[in-house]
Amino acid sequence: MHPIPLPESSRLRFRFVTAQDLDFVFLLQSDPALMRYIRTAETDLEVVRLRIESFTIYNAQNPGLGIFILEYREEAYKAIGYAALRHYDFNPDNEIEVGYVISAAYAGKGIATEVTRTLTQHAYKHHGASKTVAYTDPDNTKSNRVLTKCGYRLMGIVEAYGDQSNLFERLKDQ
DSSP, rough: OOOOOOOOOSSSSEEEOOOOGGGHHHHHHTTTHHHTTOOOOOOOHHHHHHHHHHHHHHHSTTTOOEEEEEEEGGGEEEEEEEEEEEEEEEEEEEOEEEEEOOOOGTSSSSHHHHHHHHHHHHHHHHHHSEEEEEOOTTHHHHHHHHHHHHHHHEEEEEEEEEEEEEEEEETTTT
């Protein structure tokens, strides 16, 4: 059996997050504006270190799935965000979820759409998913628009990650 390739797109290289990414991930997760629709900004570096440790374990236990650092090819593979292609709530019994956090300096460049399309297609092609899901804050109009543009349908509001969230889904053959 061949190993599952990492996702890739024309402008981005995806690589698994590692302990060496701590400062970068902390920079993103400690930014209140960037985290506004995701969770409370994190002020404790140790919390982020433990998250990355859990991401690394999940990545190892679920080949080809996990948390990826997004590297921008046009700027010498500079890290510009991270993305998730993983089971909802990291539970392998759940559906595969797509998500992302992109540095504010790269907003409005179509990167969120590129990440969403790339990860969605990767889930279908390499993981046998028949459906992918995404959860957003109902007020996050930009992410809601990205998902709709990528063929996701709003299914309703559900409890997810301890809050009310939009549930979007996209079927493989949509």
